[in-house]
Amino acid sequence: MTIDWNRGAAERRRRLEAARTRGLDKRVPAERVVAMADLTNLEAMEYVQYRLRTMGVERALARAGAREGDVVRIGPVELDYVEGIG
Secondary structure, three states, X not given: OEEEOOOOHHHHHHHHHHHHHOOOOOOOOHHHHHHOOOOXXXXXXXXXXXXXXXXXXXXXXXXXXXXXXXXXXXXXXEEEOOOOOO
């Protein structure tokens, strides 16, 4: 199964922007976290995993039915889903 994090991005951005205007949320969108990282570097990949977890992406993927080995698309990047990393 492939889970496309890009789907629904407009709604996530709208909610994020609304939260920012209220001063409640300073998170960087998942697409930007992935785009800014050197995914060939182990430490950078660990940081991306940490950021996605703290942003709630891991929980959202689990709720969406992600399973070990599924492909997760975030922006132009495709990653293999691994349950319980970190």
